[in-house]
Amino acid sequence: MKSIKMIFVLVFLLSQTFMIRAQLAKENEVVLRLEPGSNNPRNSEGDFVTLKDGRILFIYSRFTGNSASDFAQADLVARYSSDGGKTWTDQDRMIVKNNAGMNVMSVSLLRLRNGDIALFYAGKNSIDDCIPMLRISKDEGETWSEATTCITDKKGYFVLNNNRIIQLKNGTLLMPVAHHKTPDGGDFNDHGVIYCYRSDDNGKTWTSSLALENPNAVMLQEPGLIALGKKEVMMFIRTDAGVQYASFSKDGGKTWSTVAPTEIRSPLSPASVARIPSTGDLVLVWNDNSAVKEGYKGRRTPLNIAVSSDNGKSWKNQQVLENDPDGWYCYTAIHFVGKKNLLLSYCAGNRPKGTGLSVTNVRRLSIDFLYP
Known part of the structure; x- marks a missing residue:
């Protein structure tokens, strides 16, 4: 009799496990896919903000014409x-x-502490004139x-990624940028000089x-x-050295340590990091192809996710x-929906x-998915 009861208990536990896994599978899915189309060769680099009525606003870069180049025509448009x-x-x-x-292009949305919504984006005029702009709602x-021009002390091509x-907590805004100085008549200079801009007046x-x-x-x-x-801030930086680099500030972004390599293996591709409100851990989204077959090397695939319980010193649950070995996954925005879910937007095309x-x-994940 006891053995029969044990069998029923095991069957029940197994069924519960499968139900939980099925639920998690449902909460890890692509919920929006923005494909190119006629007079729309590219859709990319977006960000989210939750509105006071509960709706989520997603603004992204919609290209027009025939070219999908970073230097082609694009507007900022929204979905809800x-x-x-x-x-x-x-x-x-x-x-x-x-x-x-x-x-x-390249949207960053932020709910300010005064309740306003800030919309940052790149105003790109030429390969030696690209400046972050700001609009307030x-x-x-x-x-x-x-639009307000954010950088007025220097001229040139400044890259501010999306998100x-x-x-x-004291209200200071921080804006990390890479300044690319291109010689007159020369090709675009891939080597950026890194700055952090601060604002204490929104x-x-x-x-x-x-x-x-x-x-x-x-x-x-x-x-x-x-x-x-x-006042302590970590800056993470895309490099050609096979890993993400980092710099640290202990005074709210005024001064920064010398850049140094981290343990985050990565091709020449950006990473994204955010703090999970419900657990206090950090979540990292990036490309890690250090342990996969040679055909992946140097490519922005696969797309990985991991968490850190020690402020980024180590990462677990990768x-x-x-x-897809032919996929190209990058320019992620991370947005939390209540205590149970998060949204990721990212470029997800096919190189060939x-x-x-x-x-x-746009992918919707359960927070529980991060803790298998």
Whole structure:
């Protein structure tokens, strides 16, 4: 009799395990896929913000014309979700029509501590003129202010990736940028000089740090930030050295340590890091092809996710979200929906088909998925 009861108990436990796994599988799925189409060769680099009525606003770069180049024409448009990111509107709403020489792209959205929504993006005019711009909405994204130029102390081509601006607890805004100085008449200079800009007046004025020291002369590009404490901040930086590099500030972004390699294996591709509100851990999304077959080397595939319980010193629970060897996964935005879910937007095209940066996915994950 006892053995029969034990069998029933085991069957019940197994059924519960399969149910949980099935539920988690449902909560790890692509919920929106933005494919290119006629007069729309590329959709990329977006970011999210949750509105006060519960809807989620997603703004991304929609290219027009025939070219998907970083220097081609693009506007900023929006989609909305009213059910926590499960489904999305099927029509774009124009947010910022292109008024630059080349395009407007690479969105960062941020709910400011005063309740306003900040929209940052690149205003790109030429290969030696690209400056982060800022617009503010006081009515939940219905209307936006005129654009403010964020960098006024220098001229040139400044790269600010999507989903990159942070606000510290004291209200200071931090903006990490890579300054690419291209010689007159020369090809685009891939080596960036890294700065962090600070604003204490909600983006009206900005002050630059000194350039971060790079004694090994590695190729530095597309920096990002994560707050580790009240004034302690980590900057993570894309490089050509096979790993992400990092720099640290202990004074709220005023001064920074010399850049140094981390243990985060990575091709020349950006990473994204955010803090999970419900657990306090960090989540990292990046490309790690260090342990896969040779055909992946140097490519932005697979797309990986991991968590850290020690402020980024080590990473655990590494999992693969996308693993097509011909896929091209990058420019991730991380957004949390309540305590149970997160959304990831990222480029998810196919290199042989020529759509590497032209397709954007929005994936919805359960927080539980991060802790298998």
